[in-house]
Amino acid sequence: MCIFCDIIEGKVPSTKRYEDDKFIIIDDISHRAKKHYLIIPKAHYSTFAEQTEEQAIDLGLMLNRFSRFDKILGLEEGYRMMINQGENAGQSVEHVHVHILGGEKLPVAP
Ligand code: 5GP
Ligand code: ZN
Numbered sequence: 001m002c003i004f005c006d007i008i009e010g011k012v013p014s015t016k017r018y019e020d021d022k023f024i025i026i027d028d029i030s031h032r033a034k035k036h037y038l039i040i041p042k043a044h045y046s047t048f049a050e051q052t053e054e055q056a057i058d059l060g061l062m063l064n065r066f067s068r069f070d071k072i073l074g075l076e077e078g079y080r081m082m083i084n085q086g087e088n089a090g091q092s093v094e095h096v097h098v099h100i101l102g103g104e105k106l107p108v109a110p
Contacts, residue, residue, distance in 0.1 A: 001044045008024060014029075017073060018069065023040065023062050025037050026040065033080075033103060034103030035102045035103030037099075038099060039097060040095065041058065045096055046095065046096065048096065051096065078102060079103075080109065082101060083097070
């Protein structure tokens with residue numbers, strides 16, 4: 001369906017940091033901070049407009065659980081969660097995902 005679906009299915013290699021039945025966390029291929037991870041739901045949906053309520057609950061729980069991964073992933077000093085939606089935001093992969101940026105002091109976001 002898309003590059004992230006191929007990664008989830010193991011057709012495209014990735015550096016996987018976490019996996020459960022509903023999510024994977026991988027390194028972004030092109031780091032925009034010292035640490036740059038992607039939280040990717042295994043369900044393919046392009047935008048929040050397509051997200052079901054159940055998928056919204058799953059993502060909310062995943063973000064809550066992520067707070068326990070900070071030490072393992074080198075994010076003890078804080079991190080930024082970021083989601084691009086649509087063309088104006090520069091969304092390049094149409095499979096909702098959360099960017100996690102950290103490992104250094106980040107510039108102020110626009
Ligand atoms: P977006 O621009 O849609 O918010 O984010 C897509 C992200 O996916 C980009 O930061 C890009 O570097 C990353 N990306 C695109 N293709 C691949 C890939 O094949 N492997 C990994 N690990 N990341 C990818
Ligand atoms: Zn997909």
